[in-house]
Amino acid sequence: MKDQAVRSRKSWQLTLIYASIGVLLLISLFPVYWMFIGSVKQRGEFYTSPPVFVPKQLEWENFGRALERGGAKGIKDSLVVAGLSSLLAIVLGSLAAYSIARYGTGGDNLSFWILSIRMAPPVAGVIPIFMLMRYARLLDTYSALVLAYCLFNLPFAVWLIKGFFEDIPADMEGAALVDGFNRLQVFWRIALPLAVPALIVTGLFCFIFSWNEFLFALVLTRSRVTTLPVIISGMVGGHEIMWGEISALSVLTSLPVAALALLLQRYLVRGLTLGAMRG
Amino acid sequence: MNRVTAAPVKGRDFNSWIDKRLPVLFVAPVVGILLTLAIGPLLFIFITSFMSWELVSAAAPQFIWFRNYLNIVLDSRFWNAMKNTLILLVGGVGLQLVLGLITALLLNREFKLKRVVTSLFLIPITIAPVVVGFQWRVIYHESFGPLNYIIRMLRLGNGFAWLADTRTALFSILVAEVWQWTPFVTIVLLAGLQSISPRVYEAANVDGATPWQVFRRVTLPLLKPTIIIVALFRVMDVFKIFDLVFLLTGGGPGTASESVSLYTYINGFRYFSMGYATALAVIQLLIVTIICMNLVKMMKVRRA
Structure with a gap:
C-alpha cells in the first residue's frame, strides 16, 4: 500500500516536472515561432486583432522581396565580413595561443591583457576606431569591419584555442623535438593537425559573433557595405514598417547561426564563457 | 668543399x-x-576625454581638463541612463539566474528527448540581438501584438503600449533580455550541476536528507563558483547593453529606457561631441575593468 502511494507521488512529481519544462519551452520558443509565421504572413495579416496565430496560406513572396530590398547584398556582405574576420582570428589566434599555451609567453599578464580587451565595452572602442578608420579612409569598406572585429575575435580565439592546446598532451611534441624537429616543424606537423577540430569550433564561434554584431557595423558602414543586422535595423526605422519582409530577413539571418550553434552544442558552454567552464 | x-x-x-x-x-x-x-x-x-571636441563645429579641439567629467557628474541624463542600466543589470541578471537555475535543475535528469529539448532551449541565444529586438517589437505591438491579445483574452486588462509607455518601456527591454540570455545561464549551470559527483548525493540520501535540504546544503554550495562566474559574465554583458535598447525603444519614450551605452553612442554619433562621449566611455571602461578583475580572479581560482 505504502509502496503504491510513494510510486504515485513519484509519477505525479514527474508529470509536474515535464509540465514545467513544457511551459518554459513554450515561452522560450513562442517568439521564434512568431518570427517564422511572420515571414510567411500576408501584409493584411499583420493588422488584425486578434492576431493571426496560424496563417491561412503561406506568403513566400516576403523572402523574394526581402532579398531584393538589400537582403541579398546583406547576406553577401555579412558572409564576407564574418568569414574573413573568423579566418584571420583563427590563423593569428592559433599562433599566439600555441605560444602562450606551450611556452607561457608573456605569462599571465599577456593572456589576461588579451582577455580584458574582449571584455571592454564596445561603445568605448567604437568611437576611436571610427576616428581611426576615418583618417585611414576605410569607412564603409570590408577592411574596416574585418579589422574592427579582430578586436573581439582575436582575444576570443586566443583564449579558446589556448585552452584546447592545454588539453592536448605535449609528450609527442617533446619526442619530436628530441628527434631533431625544430619548434616550427613541431607546431606545423604535430600540434596544429591535432588542433584542427578546435580551430573549426573557434572559427564558427567567431563567425556567429561577427554575423550578429551590430554597433560597429552601424557606425563604420554607410551604403557600400551593409551587413544583415544594419539592414534589419534600417528597415525597422523606415517610414512604413515592412513586417513580412523584415521577418523573412530575420529568418534568413537566424537560421544559419542556429544551425551552426546546434553543431557547436557540445562546446557552447566552453565558448560562451571563453573557456572558463569546460562544459 | x-x-x-x-x-x-x-x-x-x-x-x-x-x-x-x-x-x-x-x-x-x-x-x-x-x-x-x-x-x-x-x-x-x-x-x-579631457578635450572639448565638437565634430560639427569648425572650432579646433580645446583642452578643458576635467570639465567633461564634471559635466557628467552634473548631468541628470547620465544618472538616469546609469539608473536604467542598473535596473536592467540587477533585475535582468537576477531573473536570469533564478529562471536559469530552475530550468537547469529541471533538465538535470535523464528523460526521453533530453538532447532535443536542451537544444530547443538554446535557440534564443543564437539569434542576433537586432532580430530579437524586432521580434519583440512585433510581440509588444499595442493593437496587433500577441501579448496584448493574450492579456485581453485572459481579461487581465486592456494591455499596454509596452514600448511607448514610460512605465513599461524599460521593463519590456528587460523581459526581452531575460528571454534571450536565460538559456545561457541554464546551460552553464547545467554543466556545473553535471560536474557534481553522484556520490555526494548518495551520501546525502543515506543520511536521510530531504530534497530541499540536499538542494540547500549540497547542490547550492557546490554550484556557487559556477553561479558567480555566470553572473559576472551576464553582469558584464548587460552593463554594455545597446542593441536591444536601440531596436526596441531607441532609449525612449524621452529618455525613459536609455542605457549608458546608448547615451554614449548618441553623444558620439548624433551630437558628435567627441570629448563628452569619450569621457563617458572612460567611465564605463573603469567600471567594466572592476567587474572584469573580479571575473578574472574567479577564473584563476577555478583553474588552480
Whole structure:
C-alpha cells in the first residue's frame, strides 16, 4: 500500500516536472515561432486583432522581396565580413595561443591583457576606431569591419584555442623535438593537425559573433557595405514598417547561426564563457 | 668543399634561431594588431576625454581638463541612463539566474528527448540581438501584438503600449533580455550541476536528507563558483547593453529606457561631441575593468 502511494507521488512529481519544462519551452520558443509565421504572413495579416496565430496560406513572396530590398547584398556582405574576420582570428589566434599555451609567453599578464580587451565595452572602442578608420579612409569598406572585429575575435580565439592546446598532451611534441624537429616543424606537423577540430569550433564561434554584431557595423558602414543586422535595423526605422519582409530577413539571418550553434552544442558552454567552464 | 659543410650549419642556425624566437614571433601579430586597435584607441579616448571636441563645429579641439567629467557628474541624463542600466543589470541578471537555475535543475535528469529539448532551449541565444529586438517589437505591438491579445483574452486588462509607455518601456527591454540570455545561464549551470559527483548525493540520501535540504546544503554550495562566474559574465554583458535598447525603444519614450551605452553612442554619433562621449566611455571602461578583475580572479581560482 505504502509502496503504491510513494510510486504515485513519484509519477505525479514527474508529470509536474515535464509540465514545467513544457511551459518554459513554450515561452522560450513562442517568439521564434512568431518570427517564422511572420515571414510567411500576408501584409493584411499583420493588422488584425486578434492576431493571426496560424496563417491561412503561406506568403513566400516576403523572402523574394526581402532579398531584393538589400537582403541579398546583406547576406553577401555579412558572409564576407564574418568569414574573413573568423579566418584571420583563427590563423593569428592559433599562433599566439600555441605560444602562450606551450611556452607561457608573456605569462599571465599577456593572456589576461588579451582577455580584458574582449571584455571592454564596445561603445568605448567604437568611437576611436571610427576616428581611426576615418583618417585611414576605410569607412564603409570590408577592411574596416574585418579589422574592427579582430578586436573581439582575436582575444576570443586566443583564449579558446589556448585552452584546447592545454588539453592536448605535449609528450609527442617533446619526442619530436628530441628527434631533431625544430619548434616550427613541431607546431606545423604535430600540434596544429591535432588542433584542427578546435580551430573549426573557434572559427564558427567567431563567425556567429561577427554575423550578429551590430554597433560597429552601424557606425563604420554607410551604403557600400551593409551587413544583415544594419539592414534589419534600417528597415525597422523606415517610414512604413515592412513586417513580412523584415521577418523573412530575420529568418534568413537566424537560421544559419542556429544551425551552426546546434553543431557547436557540445562546446557552447566552453565558448560562451571563453573557456572558463569546460562544459 | 666549404659550401657543402656550410649548408647543414646554416640549417642548424635556422633551427636554433627559430627555436629561440618562435614563442615571440607567434604572439607578435596578435599583440601588434591588438596594440593598434586597443591601446591606440585607449590613449585616444583618454586624451580626448579631457578635450572639448565638437565634430560639427569648425572650432579646433580645446583642452578643458576635467570639465567633461564634471559635466557628467552634473548631468541628470547620465544618472538616469546609469539608473536604467542598473535596473536592467540587477533585475535582468537576477531573473536570469533564478529562471536559469530552475530550468537547469529541471533538465538535470535523464528523460526521453533530453538532447532535443536542451537544444530547443538554446535557440534564443543564437539569434542576433537586432532580430530579437524586432521580434519583440512585433510581440509588444499595442493593437496587433500577441501579448496584448493574450492579456485581453485572459481579461487581465486592456494591455499596454509596452514600448511607448514610460512605465513599461524599460521593463519590456528587460523581459526581452531575460528571454534571450536565460538559456545561457541554464546551460552553464547545467554543466556545473553535471560536474557534481553522484556520490555526494548518495551520501546525502543515506543520511536521510530531504530534497530541499540536499538542494540547500549540497547542490547550492557546490554550484556557487559556477553561479558567480555566470553572473559576472551576464553582469558584464548587460552593463554594455545597446542593441536591444536601440531596436526596441531607441532609449525612449524621452529618455525613459536609455542605457549608458546608448547615451554614449548618441553623444558620439548624433551630437558628435567627441570629448563628452569619450569621457563617458572612460567611465564605463573603469567600471567594466572592476567587474572584469573580479571575473578574472574567479577564473584563476577555478583553474588552480
